Amino acid sequence: MSQAWTTIESDPGVFTELIEKIGVRGVQVEELWSVDKDALEPLKPIYGLIFLFKWRKETDNRPIADDTVGNVFFAHQVIPNACATQAILSILLNSPTLELGPELSTFKEFADQLPPDMKGELISNSEVIRAVHNSFARPDPLLLEEDKDDKEGEAFHFIAYVPKGDALYELDGLKPGPIRLATLQPGADWLDAVAPAIQERMARYATSEIRFNLMAIVGDKRASLTQQLEAKQKQRDAITAHLSGKDSGAREAGLSPEQLADPAALQGLLPHIEAEMTHLQDELQDEHEKRRKWHEENVRRRHNYIPLLFGMLKHLGEHGKLQPLIERARTMKPSNRRNAE
Template sequence: MAWVPLESNPEVMTKFLHKLGVPKKWSIIDVYGLDPDLLAIVPRPILAVILLYPTKGEKTEEEKEKEKEKENENEKEKVQEGKGDISDSVYHMKQSISNACGTIALLHSVANNLDSIQLEDGFLKKFLNESKGLSYIERGANLESAQDIIDTHMESAQEGQTEAPGEDVEVYHHFVAFVHKDGTLYELDGRKPAPINHGATSPDSLLNDAALVCKEYMERDPNEMRFTVVALAASE
């Protein structure tokens, strides 16, 4: 199964969330840069940070394999440093649908902030309630048959500023979400079997702490410019 990919466009993503039942007091906001001065102008409070990064470029397969090995080593080091513990309260779901990473990043952002987001009655609230006690894999499988969410995604995917590619077109970008949960910064990626624990954070420092991880992504390829960062934050 494949979807038309969602564009990293705050207006499109915000409309998508509002159609799902997220109150209009919350919006997706551009993060124009990762320097402290630019982070300071993002409206507060901030509930989640979403990074879109390129997964394929001009690098050789050998270079990409080395990067993958380095990522795995970094994750092992985090576990050894005591950063591998994952809170049971983190909502994480598998991406079993091609090109669904944008929607899954948004669902991760909302599902892990239900103490702040009072969802309106509707299909997203029902989906999250029904999948609360399920496994990572079962949640992903449920999304494959969540027709109301699928229809909303497809409608939103056609609303971007660029022409939406077809479902069968290979996409070279990927969305991940960063959330605060129980005093910890988690990176949520539907392609990985578990959340990644990035250490201590707080609601107030979430954006700055997530920005440090986003910079790590960017430093892997300093010549690559195709990164975007947005935040789920209070509407301006």
């Protein structure tokens, strides 16, 4: 019997750090506001999409893919509160180019040929995955034992969309198996196929529900920006050296023979390269700042503020200031109370 899994917040900073703590490198999670091509193009490579929606019981007559054992990693969700982490794992474990790290690599090797129910049991009993997941729970001792997603007891659920081989799959741990949404032609962009599927699902619920959340697991933007910046620096240095009559390594920097034969054109290229470098440096700084804020927010999420609050109340009580504040709050009109806050 596995230990309990707690509810965690749906947030790209939470999910990015969760992935890193499991041991996966070179990715981050970004929130999406659109599935238009122009919105997705700057985020590539995109390894999969995570979709959050309000779950409701419904009949799904779509056929279950039968070619998944040993091909698509699919696990049943056998415990509550784990669907966010399970959707993330569904993408990570189906992305052959990712650096999974020792823990997840060993897990995948062991579980790969098992049926979905056994895969689900392995996830639920993984001490490492459960501990990382639970590390993002708010340390609130005042939570009720039966935690609800909202005041009406509505349940929200995460599923994954991921390309694998020549197909696009919807992976929902509450379903019997993967749903094969589309066959991908060689060289086709799987994002062109996933956009209609997500839009159709949102339209199906649009009359009664507007609360959706869509995130993407993408390549680490810091690494991509650093690589682009280094390439521009190499190109700038090669041009400067070539114009000075030195052996510049210009060919390795991506400069063509035609460019090298025109010193004036090379000189004119330098300001553009410098401008691009400045832009890349600004973007890289923004990414580092975003990571810093994500980490700071995650630290705050884990911190238990209850002792501080109790300490403040005790201090106010000992100095005779608590009761007057309580009486004041009782006599205030709701509108005045909001203004006081």
